[in-house]
Amino acid sequence: MSAVSKTFHVTTFGCQMNEHDSERMKGMLVALGYAETAEQQEAELILFNTCSIREKADSRFISYLQLAASYKRRNPEIVIGVGGCWAQSVKEDVFRQFPYVDVAFGPGQVHKLAEFLTSDSLTAQGFFEFEGFTGHLPSARARDFQGWVQISAGCNMKCSYCIVPATRGRQVDRPLEELVAEVREMVDAGVAEVTLLGQNVNAYGRAVRGGSRSSFAALLHELDAIDGLRRVRYTSPHPQDMTEDVVRAHADLASVCPHMHLPLQSGSSRILKAMRRTYSRERFADRVALIREHNPDIALTTDIIIGFPGETEADFAETLEVCEEVGFDGAFTFIYSPRRETEAAELVGDFVPHEVSVERMDRLVEVVQRRALERSQRFVGRTLDVLVEGPSRTDPSRLRGRSGHGKTVNFSGLAEAGEIVPVQITGATSQTLAGEMSLLARALV
Ligand code: SAH
Ligand code: SF4
Numbered sequence: 391m392s393a394v395s396k397t398f399h400v401t402t403f404g405c406q407m408n409e410h411d412s413e414r415m416k417g418m419l420v421a422l423g424y425a426e427t428a429e430q431q432e433a434e435l436i437l438f439n440t441c442s443i444r445e446k447a448d449s450r451f452i453s454y455l456q457l458a459a460s461y462k463r464r465n466p467e468i469v470i471g472v473g474g475c476w477a478q479s480v481k482e483d484v485f486r487q488f489p490y491v492d493v494a495f496g497p498g499q500v501h502k503l504a505e506f507l508t509s510d511s512l513t514a515q516g517f518f519e520f521e522g523f524t525g526h527l528p529s530a531r532a533r534d535f536q537g538w539v540q541i542s543a544g545c546n547m548k549c550s551y552c553i554v555p556a557t558r559g560r561q562v563d564r565p566l567e568e569l570v571a572e573v574r575e576m577v578d579a580g581v582a583e584v585t586l587l588g589q590n591v592n593a594y595g596r597a598v599r600g601g602s603r604s605s606f607a608a609l610l611h612e613l614d615a616i617d618g619l620r621r622v623r624y625t626s627p628h629p630q631d632m633t634e635d636v637v638r639a640h641a642d643l644a645s646v647c648p649h650m651h652l653p654l655q656s657g658s659s660r661i662l663k664a665m666r667r668t669y670s671r672e673r674f675a676d677r678v679a680l681i682r683e684h685n686p687d688i689a690l691t692t693d694i695i696i697g698f699p700g701e702t703e704a705d706f707a708e709t710l711e712v713c714e715e716v717g718f719d720g721a722f723t724f725i726y727s728p729r730r731e732t733e734a735a736e737l738v739g740d741f742v743p744h745e746v747s748v749e750r751m752d753r754l755v756e757v758v759q760r761r762a763l764e765r766s767q768r769f770v771g772r773t774l775d776v777l778v779e780g781p782s783r784t785d786p787s788r789l790r791g792r793s794g795h796g797k798t799v800n801f802s803g804l805a806e807a808g809e810i811v812p813v814q815i816t817g818a819t820s821q822t823l824a825g826e827m828s829l830l831a832r833a834l835v
């Protein structure tokens with residue numbers, strides 16, 4: 391069966407970790423002799439890399455899966471594989487619920503897909519151990535000049551709303567030397583910007599497998615020393631582990647971008663406690679003060695959950711206050727979604743009615759966007775280095791790229807994707823910047 395499957399298609403849901411895992415999956419399949427096809431209908435191997443962070447992620451995926459099942463009814467030779475966090479959270483149950491699925495594997499088991507495809511087995515197979523890093527597999531990068539580096543797998547935190555510890559297991563870090571070697575190779579292959587990935591990325595170094603203990607700041611220093619590496623980003627850090635050495639690394643190391651995504655989740659210490667976030671409103675404010683003391687111009691973005699069980703109007707008002715006070719450069723805002731096997735999902739009696747959450751969301755978005763718009767005005771009139779990503783999405787005669795602050799910049803000019811060019815900023819919305827490539831400044835670079 392599998393021996394005749396030569397074309398594949400992967401649909402990816404979820405976070406950057408999944409994007410990265412999918413690149414590894416594709417790299418592995420190409421190494422096995424498979425060819426990627428842009429159309430799912432044409433693929434003999436249809437794969438899904440799934441997410442389960444919120445209920446919406448689940449339902450979106452199921453509708454995709456049902457479409458793939460309809461292709462398989464027409465052509466029973468098609469192999470359907472389901473990987474990632476949703477697969478991990480339902481495990482063997484997937485074969486009962488969706489009998490047309492041939493292979494299922496959790497996030498730590500991408501490499502087992504190869505085992506399945508090269509085996510003679512005709513029966514459905516599931517692989518759900520936590521053991522592997524996809525970082526060891528070959529990668530098919532979406533862009534030549536940007537790359538992801540998975541520095542750790544899993545998460546040791548116990549945020550009461552979150553399914554990730556159940557889907558990705560305990561934290562395991564890769565040895566520092568291995569990461570440095572991987573990034574060196576990427577830079578030699580033309581990568582200018584890397585994004586370090588971990589669920590609690592700044593806790594890196596305490597759970598190194600097959601190597602000595604290290605720290606996130608030490609890793610940043612080692613990477614900054616690599617010739618030709620222009621930008622280092624990372625996601626997501628936890629406020630608990632945002633130590634002064636990491637904060638200083640932003641100020642001291644040229645390659646570490648002036649952007650930090652620091653999830654707040656709630657501005658109410660009472661709710662933060664119920665979320666098991668391990669910091670209070672005051673502690674978060676204290677971290678922000680430290681970060682800004684060393685990096686006055688840094689862009690701060692965040693994640694916020696509203697409608698966590700038991701969240702009162704007074705709790706929510708505190709979240710609004712923190713957003714006013716901090717002035718984030720951007721925020722992802724989510725309505726709480728109860729997840730199976732999580733502590734908060736048991737708090738059924740305290741659920742916030744959906745219409746209350748929706749109304750709170752509107753108020754939150756107003757504050758977040760207003761503050762982001764105010765903050766982004768500081769860039770107008772300045773010249774920023776922009777990593778060119780391609781043509782602008784709204785106007786193909788212009789270019790699109792990202793500043794070190796993580797802002798999308800649409801600008802006029804002539805440059806190739808992958809170049810870092812100076813752009814004079816002429817306008818700013820809450821989300822994006824507009825500008826013109828500065829030819830004079832470019833001549834001086
Ligand atoms: N490990 C990262 C990312 C976790 S998932 C971190 O800790 O920041 C990304 C975001 O999804 C979280 O920061 C949180 O804001 C949101 N999220 C996670 N579980 C959720 C749930 N059950 N309901 C709503 N939002 C959730
Ligand atoms: Fe989930 Fe919390 Fe771990 Fe992030 S730190 S992955 S929110 S448990």
Ligand code: F3S
Binds near residue numbers: 408558
């Ligand atoms: Fe989703 Fe798993 Fe990422 S649940 S957000 S794909 S870690």
